[in-house]
C-alpha cells in the first residue's frame with residue numbers, strides 16, 4: 001500500500017515520497033493568539049492531527065512544526081489583531097498572547113490533538129525574519145519605502161502559482177488596498193514601519209517596525225525543517241495571499257523550491273455559511289464544549305474528508321455523539337468480556353481473525369487515499385457491527401480473539417483517529433467502578449449529615465479526575481467526562 005496525497009500545488013493526487021527516507025517534516029500555519037480558538041480552528045488542527053498521526057503510524061519519524069502568531073497579523077481593516085486584544089483586555093501584549101496560547105493548547109488537548117514538536121513564536125524569531133527581508137532586498141526582489149519593505153511581484157513572475165491567480169488579475173481587482181508606497185498594488189509587505197504609538201516593534205535595518213505576517217511562516221518553517229521541506233499545510237482560505245506570498249519570498253530568497261506537498265483543509269461552515277462574527281454565527285470551542293463533548297466534535301470533524309468544507313449542525317453533532325457512544329459501548333463490552341475470560345483457553349476463531357484483518361485493510365486503504373477518514377470510519381462501523389454480532393452470539397470467544405479485537409480498536413480508533421481514549425477501558429477494569437460507587441455513597445452520607453463543603457469537595461475532586469457526577473432524584477449518576 002502506498003500513501004497518496006492531494007497536492008494543491010500540482011492540483012493532483014500524488015504518491016507521497018519524503019525527501020529523506022523514513023523522515024517527514026511538516027509545517028502547518030498556527031493560530032493568531034488574541035482570542036479563543038473557534039470551531040474552524042478545531043477542524044483545521046484535527047484535520048492535520050490525523051495527517052501527522054497517520055504518518056507516524058506508517059513508521060515515519062515526523063517533525064511537526066506549527067507556529068504561534070503573536071505579532072504582525074493584521075485584520076482586513078489594517079488593525080493589528082494582537083493590539084486589538086490588548087485594547088480589549090487592557091494587558092501587556094505578551095500577557096495577552098501567553099493567555100491565549102495556553103488556552104489554545106488546552107482546547108487542542110481536549111480535542112485530543114497531539115501537540116506539535118515545535119511551536120515557534122513569531123515574536124521569538126524577529127532576527128530570522130529580518131534576515132529573510134534583508135536577503136530579498138539585496139537580491140533585488142524587495143524594496144524599501146519610508147521604513148517599510150515590500151516584495152516586488154513584478155520581479156517574480158511565478159507569484160500566484162499556488163492559487164492560480166495571475167498578477168494581471170490582481171491588478172484589476174478593485175479590492176486590492178490602495179497604498180501609494182507600493183510600486184504595484186499586488187506587492188505585499190515584508191516589513192512594516194511602526195508608528196511611535198505601536199507598542200510591538202523592533203529595531204531593524206529600516207528603522208523601528210515589525211514583520212509582515214507572511215514572513216514568519218517562511219522564516220520559521222525553513223529554520224526548523226530546511227528548504228525544501230516535505231509538507232506545508234493550512235486552511236484553504238490561506239492559500240491566497242498567505243501561502244502564495246510564503247512561496248514567492250522563500251523561493252526568491254533561497255533560489256530553491258520551498259516545499260513539495262501543499263495540503264489544504266476545507267472550512268467549517270455553519271448552515272452553509274462561513275463563520276463570521278458579523279454574521280453572529282461565531283462559536284468558540286469553549287462555547288461548544290457546553291453542549292457537546294470535545295471528542296464528539298472531533299468525531300464529527302473526522303466524519304468528513306479533510307479537504308471538504310464541513311457543515312456544523314445540531315443534528316450532525318448529535319449523530320456523531322451517538323455513533324461514538326455505539327463504538328464505546330462495544331469497546332467496553334469487549335473489555336468486560338476480556339476480564340471474565342480465562343487466559344488459558346485458546347480456541348481462536350480463524351474466520352473471525354480473517355474478518356478483522358479484512359476490516360483493518362479497508363480502514364488503512366481509506367487512510368492511504370489522501371487520509372479519507374470518512375471512509376475509514378465507515379470501515380470501523382462495519383467492524384463494530386461484526387463484533388456486536390459475535391458478542392451477542394452464544395459462541396465461546398477465545399481470549400486471543402478478544403485481545404485481537406481490543407488491540408484493533410486501540411490501533412484504529414485510538415492511535416490513528418484519536419477518538420477512543422484509554423479511559424473508556426478503565427470504567428470496567430477491576431476496582432475502579434466499585435471505588436467510584438463508594439465515593440458517591442460517602443458523598444451522599446455527607447450530604448445527609450449536612451456537611452455540604454466536604455460533599456462538594458468530593459464532587460470537585462472527582463471532576464478533576466474526569467468523573468462527572470449528575471444528581472438525580474433516584475441518586476447520583478456518574479460518567480467519564482473526558483470523552
Ligand SMILES: [Zn+2]
Nearest residue numbers: 029030217242
Ligand atoms: Zn503561515
